[in-house]
Amino acid sequence: MTERFASLMERKLPMLDRLAVITARDQYVRKVLIPMFSDEALDSEVRTAFQSGAGGYIYQVDTLNTAELKLILQEYSWADIIEGEPQLFTQVFHVVQHSPDEAFRAEVLAEIGPYAERGEIDGQEYALMYDRVELAAGRQQLYGSQLECLNGQFDVHDLKDPEGVDARRASMGMQPLQDYLEQGRALYGPC
Structure with missing residues (x-):
């Protein structure tokens, strides 16, 4: 069992490093910005302006994350991402879900469908x-x-x-x- 884990870890480490940056960036902008513009004490005009500006910034982050994830998916499959740690899929899922690339989301949905049917995600x-x-x-x-x-x-x-x-x-x-x-x-x- 330990040998299998060590082999899996060594194979996945290069991918994990790259995914960690993308997923951290995805969640950071959402965990910091959304609570800021959800503050009920904000004046409605200030909130609207803030939401608009934050939305533009989040779009830039999501575009960058999508491009980087596509590069990773040229080297690794969804099976590689899911194998041994379905929580990694959860982290990467958010990047895809937030992607402004509609065709990419549809492609990923088709690819992950069998994993959902089997209860693997x-x-x-x-x-x-x-x-x-x-x-x-x-x-x-x-x-x-x-x-x-x-x-x-x-x-x-x-x-x-x-x-x-x-x-x-x-x-x-x-x-x-x-x-x-x-x-x-x-x-x-x-x-």
């Missing part, structure tokens, strides 16, 4: 990406994971079969839609 992550890809293609989302500013608050939009959404969410290990909406509204504040 988190169902919620697959559902989040599925909804984002569907909306980008002009179709409706299935799981209600993508929110939009409607009437001053974040809400679900373009949802296929709203009556069945909580059952679909439960099948993917997700909380009920109403709980998700309340958490999202608390995190992002008014819009």
